[in-house]
Amino acid sequence: MRPLFADPKTDFVFKKIFGSEEHKPLLMALLNDLLELDAAHRLVSVELLSPEQRPRVPELKHSIVDVKCVDAQGTRYVVEMQVLNVEGFEKRVVYNVAKAYSGQLDAGQQYPDLNDVIGVTICDFELWPQREEPRVPMLSRWRMQEQHGGARGLGQLQLVFLELPKYDASRPPRTTIEKWAFFFREASNLRVVPEALAEEPFTDALEVARVARFTDEEWEAYVRAGIALQDERGALSLARREGQEEGRGDGLRTAIRRVLSRRGVALDAGEDARLAACADLGTLERWLDQALTAATAAEALR
Structure with a gap:
């Protein structure tokens, strides 16, 4: 209803x-x-x-x-x-x-x-x-x-x-x-x-x-907006939970790779190596947030 x-x-x-x-x-x-x-x-x-x-x-x-x-x-x-x-x-x-x-x-x-x-x-x-x-x-x-x-x-x-x-x-x-x-x-x-x-x-x-x-089109737009918001909320929650469960640094790196993969954004060899080498938790947190909307891996890891 x-x-x-x-x-x-x-x-x-x-x-x-x-x-x-x-x-x-x-x-x-x-x-x-x-x-x-x-x-x-x-x-x-x-x-x-x-x-x-x-x-x-x-x-x-x-x-x-x-x-x-x-x-x-x-x-x-x-x-x-x-x-x-x-x-x-x-x-x-x-x-x-x-x-x-x-x-x-x-x-x-x-x-x-x-x-x-x-x-x-x-x-x-x-x-x-x-x-x-x-x-x-x-x-x-x-x-x-x-x-x-x-x-x-x-x-x-x-x-x-x-x-x-x-x-x-x-x-x-x-x-x-x-x-x-x-x-x-x-x-x-x-x-x-x-x-x-x-x-x-x-x-x-x-x-x-x-x-x-609401027109039928407006109702559909509203439903889509709600689903998109829940997807963002779920992706952020999942990524942070994985980061906690797997060890802070390793978990954040895994979460970044998974978010990018689910969004169809590929890491090249150099970008993956840069991600693997990063040990700063603040930077990894920032990259995780950026991975949710970045159009390219380069944007996610800037």
């Missing part, structure tokens, strides 16, 4: 809700709430950036979903849904935001032409575990700060994170941020619209995710 609502964390549904011209008000509502903008500074219009304007970053194709837009003042937003916690995730987020910042300059343009970039990342895992001190809240906002006096400056790059597992599921959501977390976490499990989400923009987001509104 089909669910009432599709999972907004999947590639197809996230982009259907937040990445289409038709539903731009939902993207603005999400940004306004996660950026905690007051009435005087709330976004009233955004322009979705075309794929050609999006920085290309080698990454898992289905567990990292992004939508990019620019507001009337020129500020750019990189909105991402991250389902799997892969090695180097924080560095990838910073790189992606920095790339969006530096990528604004075309030939003949000058540094004053650069506009601010804000990265908004929704994580389906704890990036900063609650058991660690100092505790980072479910919604956290990051920007540069002078370390002696605490003055804030250099605000051209800002990062915002919403960590879904930190939502307190023991009670109904109260704040707008809690309602967004509840929406992302529970939408696919709902059988009715709950009272907590019976208001805009959540009712509108749920309507877009309502499976009954």
Whole structure:
């Protein structure tokens, strides 16, 4: 039996809700709430950036979903849904935001032409575990700060994170941020619209995710996206388990070879020898993550 609502964390549904011209008000509502903008500074219009304007970053194709837009003042937003916690995730987020910042300059343009970039990342895992001190809240906002006096400056790059597992599921959501977390976490499990989400923009987001509104082609795309995500999750889990069972270094090398083989990517003799000779566990971990999406063995072992 089909669910009432599709999972907004999947590639197809996230982009259907937040990445289409038709539903731009939902993207603005999400940004306004996660950026905690007051009435005087709330976004009233955004322009979705075309794929050609999006920085290309080698990454898992289905567990990292992004939508990019620019507001009337020129500020750019990189909105991402991250389902799997892969090695180097924080560095990838910073790189992606920095790339969006530096990528604004075309030939003949000058540094004053650069506009601010804000990265908004929704994580389906704890990036900063609650058991660690100092505790980072479910919604956290990051920007540069002078370390002696605490003055804030250099605000051209800002990062915002919403960590879904930190939502307190023991009670109904109260704040707008809690309602967004509840929406992302529970939408696919709902059988009715709950009272907590019976208001805009959540009712509108749920309507877009309502499976009954999907065409047959959209339903097939949703199913394929879900299968692809599960394949990535399973491949990463299997590879790491093999690495643990067979001895860290040997297991990682075996996992890299198996992932590449299953994806039809062949290692030549030199590449295989390079893999066999590598004893640095950090490098092997990085190669394993890259092996999941690399088009060639050379890309996986760079």
